[in-house]
Amino acid sequence: MNNSSILTVQNLTKSFKSGEYLLTVLDNVTFSIQRGTSCAIIGPSGSGKTTLLGLCAGLDKPSSGNVLLNDSKISEMNEKDLSRVRNEQIGFVFQTFQLISTLTALENVMVPIELRGVPYKDVEKLALDLLNQVGLKDRVHHYPNQLSGGEQQRVGIARAFIHQPKILFADEPTGNLDGETGLQIEQLLFDLNRDKGTTLIIVTHDRELAQKCDRIIELKSGEVIYDSDPIIQETANQEAKFA
Numbered sequence: 031m032n033n034s035s036i037l038t039v040q041n042l043t044k045s046f047k048s049g050e051y052l053l054t055v056l057d058n059v060t061f062s063i064q065r066g067t068s069c070a071i072i073g074p075s076g077s078g079k080t081t082l083l084g085l086c087a088g089l090d091k092p093s094s095g096n097v098l099l100n101d102s103k104i105s106e107m108n109e110k111d112l113s114r115v116r117n118e119q120i121g122f123v124f125q126t127f128q129l130i131s132t133l134t135a136l137e138n139v140m141v142p143i144e145l146r147g148v149p150y151k152d153v154e155k156l157a158l159d160l161l162n163q164v165g166l167k168d169r170v171h172h173y174p175n176q177l178s179g180g181e182q183q184r185v186g187i188a189r190a191f192i193h194q195p196k197i198l199f200a201d202e203p204t205g206n207l208d209g210e211t212g213l214q215i216e217q218l219l220f221d222l223n224r225d226k227g228t229t230l231i232i233v234t235h236d237r238e239l240a241q242k243c244d245r246i247i248e249l250k251s252g253e254v255i256y257d258s259d260p261i262i263q264e265t266a267n268q269e270a271k272f273a
Contacts, residue, residue, distance in 0.1 A: 035062040036197055036229050037086060042095035044081055044252075055081045057252040058095070061259070063245075065196075068223055068230040070240035073249035079233045080201055082249065086231065087120055087199045088112045100196065117142060121190035121228070123219075125202040127182040129174040129189075135161060135181075136170040139189045146193075153192075160188040164218055180211035184218065191222055197229040198222075204236065216242065 044056040056078045063069055071079050084090045086097055088104045097105040104115055116122075129138050139157040144150075161170050164184040174182055183203065190198055200219060204212035216239055223230040232243065240246050248256035 034064050036065045036100060037063040037231070038096075038098040038101075039082075039086065040096040040098070042082070042085060042097065043093050044078070044085060044090070045093045055252050056085070056092075059249075059252075059254055060095075061247060061254065061257060063197075063229060063231065065229055066223075066227045067245060068220065068232070068243040069245040069247060070243040071231065071233045071247050071249065072235070072237065072240050075235075077249040078252040079249055083199050083201055083231070083233050087122055088116055089122075117145065117193065119196045121193070121195035121198040123183070123186050123190050123198065123200040123203045125205045127174070127179075127186050127206075129182055129185055131174050134171050134173055135166060135177065135185045138174070138185055139192055142189060142193050156192055157188070160192055161185070163222075164188050178211075180207050180215065183207060183211075183215050187215070187218060187222070191226065191228070194226065195228060197231065200230070200232045202233055202235065204234070204239065212236075 039059055039061050042056055042059040043054065045052050045054045059082065071082060073079050081090070085092050085105070088097070088107070092105050095105070096103055099115065099119060102115065104112060107115065130141070133141070136154070136157050139160060140153045143153050143156070158170060161167060164187055166181060166184055166188070169177060169181060177185065203219065204215050207215060219230060219232070220242065222228065232239065234240055246256070246258045247254060
């Protein structure tokens with residue numbers, strides 16, 4: 031295995047029972063992602079993008095195949111070990127924000143590392159610094175229903191970064207935002223990716239956003255039909271040449 035890979039997906043398959051039939055959402059997906067890079071996963075609705083993201087983040091279990099994060103096989107971990115890995119290494123930005131309505135912006139951002147037993151003042155300082163970085167210095171004590179969609183997504187991004195994850199998954203992070211706000215969120219994700227060295231994996235329908243990433247993986251009907259990784263392309267060219 032390439033030691034510079036942070037995420038490795040091996041022959042990943044996910045199926046669901048649908049009545050009398052078995053519905054295969056992902057079919058034998060394999061790829062590796064290098065540390066510190068950005069990758070877009072694209073494809074039509076129903077192609078398996080969000081399912082793949084959830085499996086890579088340890089939010090679900092595959093029917094077969096493996097997911098390795100930092101060489102640890104998270105696809106075989108129990109829930110206790112998975113929770114620890116998610117809390118220490120993984121950040122997740124949801125399309126629907128997933129903020130806790132009864133907590134302020136500051137409190138929402140603090141949640142992930144409050145669970146670690148870090149002193150309150152230290153957690154508060156980290157959260158305030160991040161909210162300042164995402165442009166919400168004056169909104170820290172506002173509740174989610176007092177924030178715009180773009181502001182809520184900024185809180186979600188700050189929350190995802192507070193524990194300095196090694197890898198950040200973002201599921202349609204601009205899908206519910208207007209064009210201008212979406213561009214601001216995109217820039218924020220790439221800035222944090224560059225400044226913190228965090229590997230960024232984005233599921234998106236937006237090909238313009240995908241083009242800004244270092245790499246594009248395209249799914250269709252649960253299979254990888256395109257991968258812009260130069261090594262993958264060279265292999266495909268060689269196979270076509272000798273076919």
